[in-house]
Amino acid sequence: MIFTNLLPLTGLLTLALPLIRAQNDSFIPFDVFLQGVQDATYAEWNATAVESSDAFDEIQAHILSMYNGIGDISNTFVLGVEYADCVDIDKQPTVRLLGVDNIQTPPSNTSYPRSKGEGHVSNYAESPLKLNLTDRFGNHISCPEETIPFARLTLQKLTRFPNLRAFFDKPPPAIPTQPSRLNQRELLRRGGEPHLHAEGYEYVKNFGGNSWLNLWNPVGDFSLSQQWYVGGSGAHLQTVEGGWVNYEQKFHTRQSVLFIFYTPDNYSSGCWNMDCPGFVQTNNNWFLGAIWDHYSVSGGEQWGFEMQWKMYQGTWYLFLKGPGNYELVGHYPPGIFGTGQLTKNAELIEYGGEVTRFDPSHKWPQMGSGAFPSAGWTKAAFQKSIFYIPKDENGGVGIWTSLFPFVEGSKNCWDVALTPWQKGGNWGSYLYFGGPGGNVCG
Ligand SMILES: *[C@@H]1O[C@H](CO)[C@@H](O)[C@H](O)[C@H]1NC(C)=O
Ligand SMILES: *[C@@H]1O[C@H](CO)[C@@H](O)[C@H](O)[C@H]1NC(C)=O
Ligand SMILES: *[C@@H]1O[C@H](CO)[C@@H](O)[C@H](O)[C@H]1NC(C)=O
Ligand SMILES: *[C@@H]1O[C@H](CO)[C@@H](O)[C@H](O)[C@H]1NC(C)=O
Ligand SMILES: *[C@@H]1O[C@H](CO)[C@@H](O)[C@H](O)[C@H]1NC(C)=O
Numbered sequence: 001m002i003f004t005n006l007l008p009l010t011g012l013l014t015l016a017l018p019l020i021r022a023q024n025d026s027f028i029p030f031d032v033f034l035q036g037v038q039d040a041t042y043a044e045w046n047a048t049a050v051e052s053s054d055a056f057d058e059i060q061a062h063i064l065s066m067y068n069g070i071g072d073i074s075n076t077f078v079l080g081v082e083y084a085d086c087v088d089i090d091k092q093p094t095v096r097l098l099g100v101d102n103i104q105t106p107p108s109n110t111s112y113p114r115s116k117g118e119g120h121v122s123n124y125a126e127s128p129l130k131l132n133l134t135d136r137f138g139n140h141i142s143c144p145e146e147t148i149p150f151a152r153l154t155l156q157k158l159t160r161f162p163n164l165r166a167f168f169d170k171p172p173p174a175i176p177t178q179p180s181r182l183n184q185r186e187l188l189r190r191g192g193e194p195h196l197h198a199e200g201y202e203y204v205k206n207f208g209g210n211s212w213l214n215l216w217n218p219v220g221d222f223s224l225s226q227q228w229y230v231g232g233s234g235a236h237l238q239t240v241e242g243g244w245v246n247y248e249q250k251f252h253t254r255q256s257v258l259f260i261f262y263t264p265d266n267y268s269s270g271c272w273n274m275d276c277p278g279f280v281q282t283n284n285n286w287f288l289g290a291i292w293d294h295y296s297v298s299g300g301e302q303w304g305f306e307m308q309w310k311m312y313q314g315t316w317y318l319f320l321k322g323p324g325n326y327e328l329v330g331h332y333p334p335g336i337f338g339t340g341q342l343t344k345n346a347e348l349i350e351y352g353g354e355v356t357r358f359d360p361s362h363k364w365p366q367m368g369s370g371a372f373p374s375a376g377w378t379k380a381a382f383q384k385s386i387f388y389i390p391k392d393e394n395g396g397v398g399i400w401t402s403l404f405p406f407v408e409g410s411k412n413c414w415d416v417a418l419t420p421w422q423k424g425g426n427w428g429s430y431l432y433f434g435g436p437g438g439n440v441c442g
Pocket of ligand 4: 235
């Protein structure tokens with residue numbers, strides 16, 4: 001795998017809205033982009049990470065199939081380094097390629113369980129598409145109603161990986177053995193550099209769940225904060241996931257971006273965001289793969305957002321919440337999980353951080369904010385308001401999680417600290433997680 005040098009990040013953590021950068025590049029209209037993909041040959045791209053001519057052909061064919069029949073693009077804008085093309089909801093790749101026709105009436109979000117007491121106040125980051133911004137080329141940073149922002153699938157992006165599957169891939173979740181013990185060596189033997197977690201988990205029948213994730217820009221190859229909803233096992237393991245990830249190789253930015261992920265078959269297929277057919281987006285205001293308008297500041301303001309996954313009548317719905325109400329963003333249609341466990345319910349929930357490094361010569365990344373959980377409020381990364389959804393119902397009320405801690409790797413590198421809802425005040429069930437990483441962590 002190739003990996004570009006990290007920019008020194010000192011002082012960058014407080015950077016809000018670096019949307020309009022002084023860059024001497026030119027705007028690439030949609031038609032020009034697509035023609036470029038059509039005309040491309042392996043000979044022009046053989047100095048990239050792509051492993052073979054066949055792998056290049058597969059990448060090129062995938063991009064072209066994702067856009068074949070996409071219709072008119074009503075607006076294109078650039079947010080940070082990411083191009084968004086506004087495509088009609090009914091012409092987006094999942095709808096065309098999986099033949100999703102009738103989209104059933106979605107449910108309302110699930111409400112918080114009751115809590116009492118107080119808690120620190122943090123700020124909701126807003127989707128930049130709602131801020132009436134203009135990009136450096138003069139394009140409005142928004143998509144009209146009935147369209148969605150689709151992150152442009154460029155050859156530059158995909159050829160940073162040896163093949164198409166590597167571009168789609170995300171590592172498996174930690175699978176703690178029930179109820180609370182695991183064979184850590186077994187996990188570390190899984191080949192390559194392991195993906196290491198510090199998180200809270202609970203085995204419980206659920207229809208999704210909720211958490212408020214605070215936003216940071218940790219330094220390193222790959223570092224995230226997320227939720228996992230897991231069902232099935234072995235080759236039939238299925239997940240729905242989401243949160244923020246700092247992953248420059250894939251997203252070409254040192255800032256953390258919003259992501260979702262799913263797999264129907266133990267990570268043999270499935271992908272991030274809308275990189276392959278899977279997710280159907282129905283909301284024009286949220287941009288998967290995009291940066292945020294604010295990140296938390298160590299010792300200062302804390303920023304974040306709320307994510308809720310809710311399975312209702314076989315469909316997994318995504319809600320996101322900034323300063324306003326929960327907004328329905330889209331869904332994974334039931335068909336993508338075949339007859340698997342996630343067509344019924346999930347069995348395991350997990351919340352917390354994950355890191356990996358792509359080369360043994362690299363340092364293990366910071367997790368969360370880079371501070372240990374013991375540093376606490378305004379210093380350490382957290383997820384709060386963590387509840388699961390106990391029933392297949394419209395609306396309804398969640399149940400606070402009762403999480404177990406799970407840490408892989410050295411506690412000199414990262415850790416997790418859980419607070420049960422009974423002691424969590426108005427944060428309900430919550431956790432602090434993370435740490436500085438280092439050279440010896442695995
Ligand atoms: C920007 O790029 C153009 C053409 O590529 C070049 O002529 C110009 O000098 C560049 N400007 C700056 C400030 O680098
Ligand atoms: C890439 O293709 C060009 C043109 O066929 C060739 O000259 C060059 O040697 C190739 N480079 C690599 C690294 O294979
Ligand atoms: C959006 O920004 C433009 C200028 O960039 C301004 O004229 C307009 O009033 C703004 N609209 C809203 C709703 O704030
Ligand atoms: C599921 O995936 C894990 C991790 O990639 C792998 O170790 C395991 O062998 C897979 N199980 C099956 C049954 O395919
Ligand atoms: C959805 O969440 C809001 C909080 O944003 C809550 O007030 C509301 O009751 C929830 N809706 C339903 C139908 O439970």
